[in-house]
Amino acid sequence: AVRYTEAGGVTVEIDADGAARSHGELSLTWSGTWTSTRTFNDYPAQWHLSVPAAGLEIDLEPDFPDQEIVTLISKPAFWEGRCRAVGTRNGEAVQGRAWVERSGFLTVDDLDSFFKSVGRQVRASVQALIPFEPSFEQVRDLVASPTRADLLDGVDTDQFVDTLIRPVREIVDRGGKSWRSYAALACCDVVGGDSRRYVRWLAMPELMHVGSLIVDDVQDGSTWRRGGPTSHVVYGEPLAINAGTACYFMGQKLLVDDSISRTDQIRLYDLYFQALRAGHAGQAIDIDGVDRFVDAAVASGESEPLQRRVLAIHRLKTASPAGALARMGALVGGGTEAQIEGVGAFFESVGLAFQIVDDVLNLRGFKGNLKDRGEDIAHGKVTLPVAKAFGLVDAADRAWLWQTVKAKPQDRETIEAVIARLEACGAVDECATEARHMVEAAWAALDPLVEDSLPKMMLRAFGWYVLDRHY
Numbered sequence: 001a002v003r004y005t006e007a008g009g010v011t012v013e014i015d016a017d018g019a020a021r022s023h024g025e026l027s028l029t030w031s032g033t034w035t036s037t038r039t040f041n042d043y044p045a046q047w048h049l050s051v052p053a054a055g056l057e058i059d060l061e062p063d064f065p066d067q068e069i070v071t072l073i074s075k076p077a078f079w080e081g082r083c084r085a086v087g088t089r090n091g092e093a094v095q096g097r098a099w100v101e102r103s104g105f106l107t108v109d110d111l112d113s114f115f116k117s118v119g120r121q122v123r124a125s126v127q128a129l130i131p132f133e134p135s136f137e138q139v140r141d142l143v144a145s146p147t148r149a150d151l152l153d154g155v156d157t158d159q160f161v162d163t164l165i166r167p168v169r170e171i172v173d174r175g176g177k178s179w180r181s182y183a184a185l186a187c188c189d190v191v192g193g194d195s196r197r198y199v200r201w202l203a204m205p206e207l208m209h210v211g212s213l214i215v216d217d218v219q220d221g222s223t224w225r226r227g228g229p230t231s232h233v234v235y236g237e238p239l240a241i242n243a244g245t246a247c248y249f250m251g252q253k254l255l256v257d258d259s260i261s262r263t264d265q266i267r268l269y270d271l272y273f274q275a276l277r278a279g280h281a282g283q284a285i286d287i288d289g290v291d292r293f294v295d296a297a298v299a300s301g302e303s304e305p306l307q308r309r310v311l312a313i314h315r316l317k318t319a320s321p322a323g324a325l326a327r328m329g330a331l332v333g334g335g336t337e338a339q340i341e342g343v344g345a346f347f348e349s350v351g352l353a354f355q356i357v358d359d360v361l362n363l364r365g366f367k368g369n370l371k372d373r374g375e376d377i378a379h380g381k382v383t384l385p386v387a388k389a390f391g392l393v394d395a396a397d398r399a400w401l402w403q404t405v406k407a408k409p410q411d412r413e414t415i416e417a418v419i420a421r422l423e424a425c426g427a428v429d430e431c432a433t434e435a436r437h438m439v440e441a442a443w444a445a446l447d448p449l450v451e452d453s454l455p456k457m458m459l460r461a462f463g464w465y466v467l468d469r470h471y
Helices: 111-129 136-143 146-152 157-172 179-190 195-220 231-235 237-255 262-288 291-300 304-332 337-364 384-389 395-406 412-424 427-449 454-468
Strands: 002-005 008-014 020-023 027-035 042-051 056-062 068-070 077-089 092-102
Touching: 027 111, 042 077, 042 092, 056 092, 111 157, 111 179, 111 195, 111 237, 111 454, 136 146, 136 157, 136 237, 157 195, 157 231, 157 237, 179 195, 179 304, 179 337, 179 454, 195 231, 195 237, 195 262, 195 304, 231 237, 237 262, 262 304, 291 304, 291 395, 304 337, 304 384, 337 384, 337 412, 337 427, 337 454, 384 395, 384 412, 384 427, 395 412, 412 427, 427 454
Parallel strands: none
Antiparallel strands: 002 008, 008 020, 027 042, 042 056, 056 077, 068 077, 077 092
């Protein structure tokens, strides 16, 4: 028996006659890590135990890595499991069984670190699906299917990687907001399912999102994404457009699962393509903009119709895909129809609130970085705070506000003047309040539908995280 802490340890050795001897000099070192896909904490993957006084040099390796105990009592989990013990005792080979319990290895202690850990697993999932050095089978399944290997005749793998995989990985590997990927797994667990069966799904929402980003950057003429040049800047517009579109289809293979009934697979496909249809509809409207509807709001001071049009873009581009992914997770988790709809509605509200808060943060700055605030104003974009302001200020201010935003001001003084006007009339505060009410109402509807659990607690915390991030 071994007890080991940072302060030291003790070993109790019991021989065949039952005699016990204690040894206070020992070391327990570990190597490698295993990451839980439920709590996203990292745990040691194997250990080496050295007890010089007993002549023991033992390697301990888990029979299987996923032996995490999830409990709200222990912050919120620890690792405890069966291991193999192989090594030497006084120079002679020995082997046996071991039981190891390790706590104090929690690497996730707030939601920022949680989503960073989620992000690492998302990138690992994408890398497994579209590696830089794919096997023949991986290329075959990305291009065709096991029964149509003939379609690869004449296909050069290096060219395939350079023209399709690298433009996608250019953006994926930089990391990003991973909450979309988290949604499907969390909603599987919150209804009583086991998300570990669907860890491969982590890549699917990320590829859907990155595909939209790559194409969106081409459409907007953007040159910077996730801390680096956009995909089309690096690889050119034709390859970027093609790769971005291909992203929508790469995740389809992840939905093929013989353990899921045909009926549920059809529902999954419908939800998957519903997310894509809604996202493209929202993008079309966003590209065209809402400028054609602003004059009526400026003339009348009635801004609600304009606000609804702005929210429609957010709902289609962000809320609807998030809701679809949440419903997919709850479906394979065995949720009831009420639970499936409840988690879907919650994530739709969270997705919509996420975009509203983005509009707010664009005016107030991200994490104290004020130098780039007001970027939407510089682009002449009618965001929700601007739309709300048309209903809160007088006719002269409405005319000034619209003329100023429409002119796409680039000087800091004018941008700050617009921000000050939006703050003074209460439009920015109203947006923040609306986002909060949206999330709280959706949670009130979901709360009685699912039992209390760690996944439920995480969903609750995620709602707060979306509302309060960067402040």
